[in-house]
Amino acid sequence: MKKKLAIIGASYLQLPLVERAKKMGIETHCFAWSEGAVCKEVADFFHPISILEKEAILQKCIEIEIDGITSIATDMAVPTICYVAEKMNLISNSYNSSIISTNKSEMRKAFKKGGCTIPKFIEVTNSNVNINGFNFPLIAKPVDRSGSRGVTKVIFENELVEAVNYAINESFCKKAIIEEFIEGNEVSVEIISWNGKHTILAITDKVTTGAPHFVELAHHQPTKLDVVIQDKIKTEVIKCLNALEIKHGASHSEFKITDNGEVYIIEVGARMGGDFIGSHLVQLSTGYDFCTSSN
Template sequence: MKKKLAIIGASYLQLPLVERAKKTGIETHCFAWSEGAICKEIADFFYPISILEKDDILQKCIDIKIDGITTIATDMAVPTICYVAEKMNLVSNSFISSLASTNKNEMRNAFKNGNCSIPKFIEANNNEVNIKDFKFPLIVKPVDRSGSRGVTKVLFENQLPEAINYAISESFCKKAIVEEYIDGVEVSVETISYKGEHTILAITDKVTTGPPHFVELAHHQPSSLSNEIQEKIESETIKCLNALNINFGAGHSEFKITSTGEVYVIEVGARMGGDFIGSHLVELSTGYDFLEGVINIALGNYEKPILKNNNFSGVYFLCKETEEILPYFSQINTFDIQKEIQNTTLKNSTNSNDRSGYLIYQDIKKINLL
């Protein structure tokens, strides 16, 4: 009998997961809003239920008798997944841990308790916050959003109220977090965990627009940082996962590294990275099928990852800031894996939705297009 997998979310982000599960003969059950749910035509079953409606999804999953529940590349679905899995005694992180991993203020409190390296921070639900002991510049962001939504770098105190209001306007719970800005290079780390045993899969170098919004323009694997710095990042990653009690499934951790080699955690998600990092780049650079690993853990199966390849992989995003890469979309390149122009109008990026296309590559060396 086919295993039944509930997948929370049905946008283009979850499409690789649905396709991978179906390829292995798993019966897929997708839950999401109908609008933008491109997976509804591909999944075996689709239910037009908001991913935030935990109890409605739980009841349907009980009726279906699912064998596992998961998602990729979205934080919003994580509490629902953990809630349903906990109620049905399926494999997942705890519901309590999901609340910390999807709220930046709760996350930083957990990091603080776990002795992780974090910048000074304070939560804000209005534009009056006590930043007396803070050093500028600051970074302001919603506590519960991703994709660079609502993020602003603040250089002077008189800019802070507008930045807080902007972050709050993008927040589901209408709260923001204000923290000291860490100047340095930015990386992310992909991990997979089972029963608290963590495996580092890849460290990804990130290219962004920089201030004020820090929208991702490119990602590259493996990281070009020194072995010493990478070891620091890996050690800090394990501490952060443990601090958040992320014991099962994928993890996506983001760090800043200063010019003096200090490593600061920015945030950690209990899911694989978006922007094709988890769904494509990890397997292209390491040979490990991250999607299959996530599916197997959700279904209660686990095999320790074997990282067998040593390739370079990456993704470039098309927007006004990267219009110089446009010719690579109209020609055949030896490093092409997948590319698409989704909108011929190139905009300056204030969040990831402003990007107009992508190009995924694999090669024996890093491909520098910018």
Template sequence: MKKLAILGASYLQLPLVEKAKHMGIETHCFAWDNEEAVCKHAADFFYPISVLEKELIYEHCLKIGIDGITTIATDICIPAISYAAEKLGLVGNSYQTALASTNKALMRAAFFKHEIDSPRFAAVQKYEAKTFESFQFPLIVKPTDRSGSLGVTKVYNEAALAGAILEAASESIEKKAIVEEFINGSEISVECISHAGQHFLLAITDKITTGEPHFVELQHHQPSQFPEEMQAAIRDLTFSALDALGIKFGASHSEFKIDTNGQITIIEIGARMGGDFIGSHLVKLSTGYDFVKGVVDVALGQFENPVLKGQKFSGVYFLSKETENLLPYFQRENAFDVEKKILKDQIEPIKSSNDRSGFLIYQSDHRIML
């Protein structure tokens, strides 16, 4: 029986644990032991080790004799995965690639080096006026190494910039913020899987967010409604950006903005499956391709080129104070329902994806607009 190490134990990893077990693979899960570790009881073995402890994870994996190591939908695990895979001679991206794909400042530097259009930026620990003398407001401020809209703020002037930097840096593991010139436009993401440097585009996802100041995602829809020529340009830019970061294996989730003139600007790339049910649910619902199985197969060295089996429409709506008008759809049965859940007794406003109060996943023969 093959053995798969899985980093992270939250609900995000549950589809991965369940898929691997369904495939007859022995699962070894590493994560903090807290109330969010729902995979603790789902995996065959659980190790209460921080996913940041790369050396300790490597030592355990060496002792266990794992055949592959992976995760889905979370950035924080990526460096430890690449570190262990590299030292064990397993399939995976290099450790340097892992760092570049999880640190927005390193990522921006790689894009600029390879002449890939992305926003002007500065990585800082605190506000210093001279750093931003030539920057054009508005600016977007983020932690350098977090996802899920944590610590993200749009600012219009220098008076607000210092506080936004402090907030973003406080959410950062390395206690740094990245400040970028704001790019206006529609948001999309591109879901890919790669093997030995060959990239396969699975889906392009259209997004709706709360807008400023925090830009938390409220809706995701597949397939994209952008025209085919635009989608071809998005694909080409995605593959170039993946090459720039050195991403050769596994899932990737690339985010872009497209302005009213059709200019495509890359925002960031994660060397992992998209969260928010995009990778774990929507890709299979819209294309028929089992993305989670594909991730397992890459990690274990048994990957086969993906076959997309037809086109359906799928998406997810998130419940919050901002989308409280959707509550009736959560409370009744709908013909398009795949899965839905109200997560909190009281519907709350959101500043990050952690604040959402529920979700509704759909599949249909057309895009569902609620």
């Protein structure tokens, strides 16, 4: 009998996962709204349920009797994945881990508790904020969006209100964080974890548009950073994953490296990186099929 895999999301980002799973002889079940669901015609079964409707997806997964549940590249899918897996006694990170790894404010609190190196930050719910003691430039971002959505670099204080309002408006829960901006090179770390053991697959050098919104333009593997800095990043990323209680599956961690070699964690996604980093680039640069291993 075929194994059955629930895949949360059905956009072009999830397509490589659906295709790999089918090649492995796994029965694929995609969950998403029909609009933009390019996997609808490729997956064995398509279920038009929002990826945020975790109870509805749970009931359908129980009915189907799935053997596993996963996704690629979308933070919004992570709580649903962990919720369903926890309820069905499947392998995943805990639901609590999914909450702190998809909320940038809760994430930073966990990082602070775990002794990770983070920028100074505050959580805000409106533009009437007290930034005494903060050094400009700052960065404002929604607590619960991925990519560059809602992100603005703030150089002068008179720009802060507009940036905060933009971040809050883009947030699902209408909350944002303001943190000190770290000048430096940006990298990500692609990792696979199993039972709390973390294997670093690649460090990715990033090219972005820069201020004010930092949209990613290109990604390069392997990194050109020197070995000393790479070792600092590797040490820091393990602390960060442990702080977020990430024990299973793929993760995509973003760091800034200053000119004097300081390494700051920006955020961690408990899923593969987007922009085809996990689904294509890792395999091209390392020979390791991230999609197959992440199932």
